Amino acid sequence: MILIIADQGDLPAQWLQAMLRQRLPVPVELLSPAQLVYAPAIIQRLATEGGQSGFRLWNGVQFDFASVSGVINRITSLPLEHLGRAEQGDQGYAAGELHAFLLGWLASLECPVLNPPAPEWLAGPWHSEISALHLAAQAGLRGEARLLDPSSEGARLLVDGAGAGEVHFVLDDQLIGPVVDVRHRDSLIAFAHGWGARLLQVETRKEGGERWFLRATSLPDYRLGGSALVHAITRVFGT
Amino acid sequence: MILIAGIADEPPVAMAIEAAEECGVGHIVFDQRDHAEAGLSLALDPLEGWRARLTLQGREIELHRLTGAYVRLMDERFLPDVRDLAEDAPERQRAIRFHRMLLEWCNIAPIRIANRPRAMLSNTSKTFQAELIRRCGFAIPETLVTNDPDAVLAFVENCAAEGDEVIYKSISGARSIVQTFTAADRERLHRIRWCPTQFQRKVRGTDMRVHVIGNRCFATNIESKATDYRYSARETGEDAELTATAIAPEWEGRCIRLAAALDLSFAGIDLRMTPGGEVVCFEANPSPAYSYYQSRTDAPIAQALVRWLAGEAQAG
Numbered sequence: 001m002i003l004i005i006a007d008q009g010d011l012p013a014q015w016l017q018a019m020l021r022q023r024l025p026v027p028v029e030l031l032s033p034a035q036l037v038y039a040p041a042i043i044q045r046l047a048t049e050g051g052q053s054g055f056r057l058w059n060g061v062q063f064d065f066a067s068v069s070g071v072i073n074r075i076t077s078l079p080l081e082h083l084g085r086a087e088q089g090d091q092g093y094a095a096g097e098l099h100a101f102l103l104g105w106l107a108s109l110e111c112p113v114l115n116p117p118a119p120e121w122l123a124g125p126w127h128s129e130i131s132a133l134h135l136a137a138q139a140g141l142r143g144e145a146r147l148l149d150p151s152s153e154g155a156r157l158l159v160d161g162a163g164a165g166e167v168h169f170v171l172d173d174q175l176i177g178p179v180v181d182v183r184h185r186d187s188l189i190a191f192a193h194g195w196g197a198r199l200l201q202v203e204t205r206k207e208g209g210e211r212w213f214l215r216a217t218s219l220p221d222y223r224l225g226g227s228a229l230v231h232a233i234t235r236v237f238g239t
Numbered sequence: 240m241i242l243i244a245g246i247a248d249e250p251p252v253a254m255a256i257e258a259a260e261e262c263g264v265g266h267i268v269f270d271q272r273d274h275a276e277a278g279l280s281l282a283l284d285p286l287e288g289w290r291a292r293l294t295l296q297g298r299e300i301e302l303h304r305l306t307g308a309y310v311r312l313m314d315e316r317f318l319p320d321v322r323d324l325a326e327d328a329p330e331r332q333r334a335i336r337f338h339r340m341l342l343e344w345c346n347i348a349p350i351r352i353a354n355r356p357r358a359m360l361s362n363t364s365k366t367f368q369a370e371l372i373r374r375c376g377f378a379i380p381e382t383l384v385t386n387d388p389d390a391v392l393a394f395v396e397n398c399a400a401e402g403d404e405v406i407y408k409s410i411s412g413a414r415s416i417v418q419t420f421t422a423a424d425r426e427r428l429h430r431i432r433w434c435p436t437q438f439q440r441k442v443r444g445t446d447m448r449v450h451v452i453g454n455r456c457f458a459t460n461i462e463s464k465a466t467d468y469r470y471s472a473r474e475t476g477e478d479a480e481l482t483a484t485a486i487a488p489e490w491e492g493r494c495i496r497l498a499a500a501l502d503l504s505f506a507g508i509d510l511r512m513t514p515g516g517e518v519v520c521f522e523a524n525p526s527p528a529y530s531y532y533q534s535r536t537d538a539p540i541a542q543a544l545v546r547w548l549a550g551e552a553q554a555g
Contacts, residue, residue, distance in 0.1 A: 042435050043390055046369050046382040082433060093413055094434045096363070100411035101384055101435045104366025119360035119367065130281065130343040134288040146283040150337035 307548025
């Protein structure tokens, strides 16, 4: 089974589920973070020899993660509605515990996970605009010269909104998307390494022979990668 | 030249400053309480990345020209001159931006940093760290994380049948006192339905704290009758007894590997040596309050830290 963990309204996740169902011989299920967190029985065992985990959902469905062969992880926020009546201090503590549990649990899964969680964001590595521009410069992608000081208003450093440039995907050293020259291919792959995500969506703009960095995310819109990206994902899941 | 940033008289920071003076390591101290008078700018070089300049009492410091920085900043929201300010007060907004920029620079700085803020986040989940700990060759405690009271009772009974107690503690980095599971806890076990909780088979043995700096280790043996030695005086009426000790090269290597896996140049690793010879690792602290250990053992941790930040090569 392949499990996609995403909110009910997550359109890229729904699209990917439909695509993977057409291509894979195993069930592809979509589960929301709320279904997981509100499961009446959550069990994670850790030991020196290894770990195991399982969930029994409210509808009686049981997930033994030893039988899950791949996970698409798109947990972007914690379901916290059930803590609404708790005192503020208890709410904060419980939210921290829930985040810590999900982070540890997702990181412990033996099967391929796209993307594995990171301490700063459950959906995978995340970088601030300052850090993203630094990684881009070091990888050979261009960015505009900037000067910041603490008196500056919180202006955005990167362009808002999608659609301003070309969209690339880097998955395990493979570049998917528009054809680029070797230098920029290497730059995009180096950028993804620096970012630390197994699957990264990067948007760039080509101008004057240079490729300018616009933005990146480890929460991709798979629809923009089309069948080439879906094919690469199926290969990660080894089917 | 190194930068030491934090509350200058907080023991770990004060000890690092003293060590730098003793060792003749050139250093600049940024006392965080002076943040409002300090200047900071970040300039993006399209080819090199960001360059930072810190201004302290009129002196401009190009941060990328330093060899290293020890950064132990407190949450700026609780600084004395910030905590009572309105949310939208310009001084508060500046303090937020100043600290965010400084921490961002620490994440990307091309020099030695103890520790990069990003790397310190692994401490927000003990179970996240546990997986890395296991992969680095340490034993980890048998652990159950669950919201199912029946599963806890079965775990407790299973451990009891083998003569072991069960303890419980936070999964997150929130400071919690490790507690032994007792009969009274059975009565309130239903509360875990709200949030998965961490239970562990109690590991018997002697505690050891290993401070890793680069590829050097300083081990401290800890004797205490308390469940959590940090609260030994409160729990048992006696302070924990700390002594400097040696650690076998094999385990020293694993400690160094673990710190590297967590991208921590400076880490406080909590071990327990069991009577059966196992080395169980509980966690790696990314902002170790090493002064507590150094003041009781005279281990030269601060000296090693400032020398490493100054660029000193280490053996091994």
